[in-house]
Amino acid sequence: MKNELQHIKITNFQTESGAVYNTIPLSYQVFGPTLGSAPVVLVNHALTGNSEVIGEQGWWNELIGYDKLIDTTVYTVLAFNIPGNGFDGFLVENYKNFKARDVAQIFNLGLKQLKINSLFACIGGSVGGGIAWELAALNPILIENLIPIASDWKSSDWMLANTLLQDLILNNSSNPVHDARIQAMLCYRTPDSFKGRFNRTINNELGIFNIESWLLHHGKKLKDRFQLASYKLLNQLLSSIDITRERNEFLEVASKIEANIHLVGVDSDLFFTAQENKETVEELSTVKSNVFYYEIKSIHGHDAFLIEFGQLEKLLKNVFNKQLVSP
Known part of the structure; x- marks a missing residue:
């Protein structure tokens, strides 16, 4: 193979x-x-x-x-x-x-x-x-x-709205990939998905809600492996279908x-x-x-x-x- x-x-x-x-x-x-x-x-x-x-x-x-x-x-x-x-x-x-x-x-x-x-x-x-x-x-x-x-x-109007927000975050945030990823996860999943998994439980070690620690983890994980220029490009492609x-x-x-x-x-x-x-x-x-x-x-x-x-x-x-x- x-x-x-x-x-x-x-x-x-x-x-x-x-x-x-x-x-x-x-x-x-x-x-x-x-x-x-x-x-x-x-x-x-x-x-x-x-x-x-x-x-x-x-x-x-x-x-x-x-x-x-x-x-x-x-x-x-x-x-x-x-x-x-x-x-x-x-x-x-x-x-x-x-x-x-x-x-x-x-x-x-x-x-x-x-x-x-x-x-x-x-x-x-x-x-x-x-x-x-x-x-x-x-x-x-x-x-x-x-x-x-x-x-x-x-790209629907809803998609265009989301890719615009992503583009603004990617170009204006001090931690762009991390923050854009967190916002994107709110569209990739659903309220029921979050509730089913976290249900307002607390991460005692961090002193924050588990949904917050999970989102922060995903933001850091993508920041560590994905480059800002790549994120900007792929977001642009999403907006142009x-x-x-x-x-x-x-x-x-x-x-x-x-x-x-x-x-x-x-x-x-x-x-x-x-x-x-x-x-x-x-x-x-x-x-x-x-x-x-x-x-x-x-x-x-x-x-x-x-x-x-x-x-x-x-x-x-x-x-x-x-x-x-x-x-």
Whole structure:
């Protein structure tokens, strides 16, 4: 199984905003069969994630691997690092230069360099799902199964409000990554999730509520492993998801996507709401028959896609049906 960090270069790249980059490094990891020998599943990571989807620090070990939902004896799993996420040492100086569609275009160019002309699936949670939408709109015949999880094809007004607040914290706080992370956790989880876990209990050692010590811990933990420039960039990408920008109305753009579209919402998601997903399915179903909606039931909100692995496996088991994959 190959899993070392590999590198290619995207040259002479111009972003939507007009910024020109002579070279953009694109790093990636491959798990399972070598590229070209099995159906490819592209996994897009979320805000603080990276290409290490499985392994010692793998963030989706429960779903990907030997005899898992996405079986690495059946599928080749490919994961790019969003350029600027810092995992490969590359940082973006001017994060405002980039939108989610730019990342999708970089991924599209990377796939071409790797001689990948089709994807069995493109799956991603949160901003990774938004980039999956952008990739599908950019290259409508590329993907057989598009699977955005806890995500959407656009940044809603609620999302824009939250990313604005995050940007203000990241640019004005004296402890930006720490403080922005604490605020973000209030959208990633729910009041019921907090109550179920902490219920106003006290951390006697610190003399504060356990919810407070937990949030402070998460703030420090991210500050210790994630760079400010990376957080600013990924937050900017979250604010810029929109497959209709400078194109046409949603139905006209999305109806051209040939993929089976499998939307996975979370009933308690406060970030990318399930209602937005349901409205997308309802609208798109008027012009496209291969659109499906699944819902994770959880008190944990947006983060449920990183918690409710058993549900995700059951919801998507028919998509990754090994018996239907050609040998």
